[in-house]
Amino acid sequence: MALKNNDKFKEKLKHFWRRGDEVVCTRVFRNSNNECYFCGNKPIEWHHVLLNTISNQIIDVEFSCVILMKKMMEEIGSSQKILFFPKYTIEVDHLNKQYQGTADIIEFICNIDIIRRLISNPKDLSYKQVRSILDYTIKFEGGTEEEEIFHTALDLYLDRKYYVYEMIDDHKKTNNVKRDIENYFREEWEKYKYQDDKYYPESCTLKKKNDDCPF
Ligand SMILES: [Zn+2]
Numbered sequence: 001m002a003l004k005n006n007d008k009f010k011e012k013l014k015h016f017w018r019r020g021d022e023v024v025c026t027r028v029f030r031n032s033n034n035e036c037y038f039c040g041n042k043p044i045e046w047h048h049v050l051l052n053t054i055s056n057q058i059i060d061v062e063f064s065c066v067i068l069m070k071k072m073m074e075e076i077g078s079s080q081k082i083l084f085f086p087k088y089t090i091e092v093d094h095l096n097k098q099y100q101g102t103a104d105i106i107e108f109i110c111n112i113d114i115i116r117r118l119i120s121n122p123k124d125l126s127y128k129q130v131r132s133i134l135d136y137t138i139k140f141e142g143g144t145e146e147e148e149i150f151h152t153a154l155d156l157y158l159d160r161k162y163y164v165y166e167m168i169d170d171h172k173k174t175n176n177v178k179r180d181i182e183n184y185f186r187e188e189w190e191k192y193k194y195q196d197d198k199y200y201p202e203s204c205t206l207k208k209k210n211d212d213c214p215f
Pocket of ligand 1: 040041061064065
């Protein structure tokens with residue numbers, strides 16, 4: 001982006017993010033006519049849906065503008081990285097190859113005892129935790145405890161309308177939110193499970209730094 005547009009970019013950033021706010025990429029997808037929040041380009045090739053977890057504002061941003069945003073945040077003196085769920089490991093690597101330190105992975109303990117404890121206190125669960133539980137439990141079927149927890153987490157996700165954070169609105173076409181969102185999770189899981197076994201790596205542990213982590 002040319003330097004003369006930087007003021008416009010900074011102005012847009014100011015409306016979306018303030019120093020100290022956390023930014024989570026809730027979804028990466030292709031093919032849509034949305035325009036990039038920052039530069040206005042359309043169509044975007046690689047959409048990155050970004051959520052400010054403090055204000056709950058969401059924006060749709062192209063790959064190159066995610067990097068530019070990170071650079072602008074650094075200019076302001078912030079070391080905040082854009083956080084991604086573990087299934088987006090490849091996207092995180094890709095961003096960090098372009099500009100080191102742009103992105104980081106939300107780490108989450110994939111342990112049924114911990115997940116059971118989390119889900120028993122739903123009011124304390126954040127979006128990041130609900131989404132991580134869904135991503136982990138979607139692979140279990142056949143009346144397992146994990147499958148039961150998946151449905152409990154799915155009800156929370158729907159009640160709180162978290163699908164808005166991920167710009168998932170396909171259900172508007174069929175008017176069956178629950179079924180469509182469940183299908184979406186299943187498709188996502190199918191898409192990512194063969195990705196170098198990295199969907200949930202061995203080192204799948206929770207970082208202490210996450211404020212919404214109860215441990
Ligand atoms: Zn852009």
